[in-house]
Amino acid sequence: MMNNIPERRTERRFKIAHREAWIGVILALVNILWWYGFAYTMGSKVPxxxxxVFGFPAWFFWSCIVGFIVMVILVFIVVKFVLVDMSLEDEDDMGNGGHSS
Amino acid sequence: MNWDVLLPLILFLVVIFLIGVWSNRRMAKSTSFLSDYFLGGRELGGLVLAMTMVATYGSASSFLGGPGAAYTIGLGWVLLAMTQVATGYFVLLILGKKFAIVARRYKAITLIDFLRERYKSTIVVLVSALSIIVFLFAAMAAQWIGGAYLIQSLTGLTYETALFVFAIAVLIYVIIGGFRAVAFTDTLQGFVMFGGTLILLIGVVIAGGGLDQIFNDLMVENPNLITPYGNEGQLTSLYVSSFWILVGVGVVGLPQVAVRAMSYRDSKSMHRALMIGTVVVGFIMLNMHLIGVFARPVLPGIEVADQVIPLIALEVLPGWLAGLVLAAPLAAMMSTVDSLLLLVSSSIVKDVYINYMKPKATYSHVKKVSMGVTAFLGIIVFLLAINPPELLIYLNLFAFGGLEAAFIWPIVLGLYWKYSNKYGAIASMITGLVSYIIIFRFNSEYGDLFGVHAVVVPVILSLLAFIIASLLIKREVYYFPTKTI
Structure with a gap:
């Protein structure tokens, strides 16, 4: 049991967590813009x-189907390249998989 | 009775029961009953975490009501439903690792544990516990009624018998299994929903003569069905967009979802859950709402919206496959019910009873009380659902929006804004709840205020109340503890 956790390391983890929360906000904004943009431009024509496209009305295909696929790809990219593995515990110094880059 | 359909359903219930028993064995070895029963010992891996979030969220209302609405309203409702893709990544990224780290330091097992430590206020705890108990109890009861109707329509049993079957199935494994059983059952149910909606979608497209034919039929019947604006042009872009708050990003404020964000083992599990959750929630939402739209030309004239999925499954699939597919809505209901049941009982046992009435309770006492309260709640819901009082139905209608308006800012700002304090939290919860109830009532009388869903304005008002009260009353910077307290 170590009680004197270095302040710096704690703050570093919070900093990363804050950045990742902002990434969540950005992803949601991209999601909304894509979804809204295709649905209410192509979709506002008379039917x-x-x-x-592939049997679906184009607005629906681009907004809902491709929009969903785009979000999946973005989430995969964010998880693979942006999110940082860290220990969630405080007790041990490294925890499991807590390597820093 | 139609045994072709029933056998897969019964098989499904048996498997769920076995998961409960297995989970109970695991728990017997554990040293901390509370953390294990209500949180699965913080050891969920990525797949289970993703599935339990999806299944908890994708309730009967979305599983039967959603496709039913899509059947009536058309592609516009599918567009609206796709706002829910955000739930797959947003909750875990926003609450994220900070929530996980802080919850561990606080030794928080419930959402209210977190709020109690963060704000150190009895009022916050009691208002939260009360909102959870009242709203989620109502939401849960409504799901039981839905479950009983579904079993009734499949088996021809009377409503009371169907309710009894449903209640027994839910209670047995929640009581003996706790959170871990619920999470693992959710995983199984997530797979059933995933596969079930896909099979049914394919079945419907074939029965409808292919996509071209289906859209052609819809166009002939009413061209509005394939626009984003609904069958009568009633869906404005503003109204549909406001669902981003109700069922998209606002889900962060739902206690049953937020508590899952502190249940995972490590950051790797969270990363995997982000990917799996996004794929699964988007796939299920897209498929099942499309089923609703496509069912229209195949089986016109269905009057009761909730019956669209059962009827279309029986129509386009062979009996045994229909049974397997219809396990999906049953799965959705059970998984929602079980997690709500557990959450309500954790609020009573952990947040009220142990905090204020019996802080020094022993391990075996806590265990008895937890299981007893869970069982007791189940029996009350059962009795209420036999002849549901109107208040219950009414409370359920605004349960989700009310909880979001109450909890979203105390959770999110409590984590990320250093000036958050208990005055802000109290002001925000009360403003959110009261304004939501007023606006909800106003909207059902006079139409939507500002053309948006009732949840939007209260979420904004509660944000303002939070910020103003936190800055005006005893403004102080808050520091999280740097180690486990």
Whole structure:
């Protein structure tokens, strides 16, 4: 049991956590813009003039189907390249998988 | 009775029961009953974490009500439902590692533990516990009623018998298994929902004669069905967008979802859960709402929206496969019910009873009380659901929005804003709850205020109340403890 955890290390983990929370906000904003942008531009035409992609109305295909796939890809990129592995415990110095980069 | 359909359902219930028993064995070895029963000992891996969040969130209302609404309203409702993709990544990223670290330092097992330590205020604890107990109890009861109706429509049993079957199935494994059983069952149920909606979607598309034919039929019936604006043009872009708050990002404020964000083992589990959760929640939401829209040309004239999924499954799939697929809504209901049941009982046992009435309770006493309260709650819900009082239905209608308006800022700002204090939290919760109830009532009488869902304005008002009260009354910078307290 170590009680004198270095202040710096604690703060470093919080700093990373704060950055990752902002990434969540940015992802949601991208999600909303993509979803809204395709749905209410292509979708606001009269239905008789709709074009179709793979059988779906184009607005729906781009907004909901491709939009979903884009979010999945972005989340994978964020997880693989941006998020940092860290220990969530305080007791031991390293914890499991707590390597820093 | 239709045994083709029933056998897979029964098999499913048996498997769930076995998970409860296995979980109970695991728990017998554990040293901390409370943390284990209500939080699974903070050891959920990525897959289980993702699935339990998806399953808790994807309740019966989204599983039966959602496709039913899509059946009536058309693609516009699918667009609205897709706002829920955000729940897959947003909650875990926002609460994130900071919530996990702080919850460990606080030794928090429930969401209220976190709020209690952060704000050190009895009022915050009591208002939170009361909102959780009242709102989630109502939400849970509504799910039981839905579950009983589903079993009734599949088996031809009477409503009371169906309710009894449902209640027994839920109670047995929640009581003996606790959070771990719930989380693992959620995982199984997540797979059932994932596979079930996919099979049913394929079945419906084939029965409808392919996508081109289906959209052609919809176009002929009513062109509005394939626009983003709803069958009568009733969905404005502003109204649909406001669902980003109710079912997208606002979900951070739901206690049953937030508590899962402190249950994972390590950061690797969280990372995996982000990926799996986003894929699974988006896939399920897209599929099941599309099923609702596509069911329209295949099976026109369904009057009761909640029956769309059961009827279409029986129509387009062979009996045994329909049974397997219909295990999905049953799964959704059970997993929502079980996590709510556990959360309500944890609020009573941990947040009220142990905090204020019996702080020195022994291990075996706590264990008895926890299981007893869970069982007792289940029996009360059962009795209420036999002949549901109107107040219950009403409370359920605004349960989610009310909880979000109450909890979102005390959780999020409590984590990230250094000036957050108990005055802000109290002001925010009360403003959120009261304004939500007023606006909800106003909207159902006079139409939507500002053209947005009732949750939007209270979320903004409670934010303002939080910031103003925190800055005006005893402003002070808060430092998190640097080690476990």
């Amino acid at each position: 008789e003039e709709y074009t179709y």
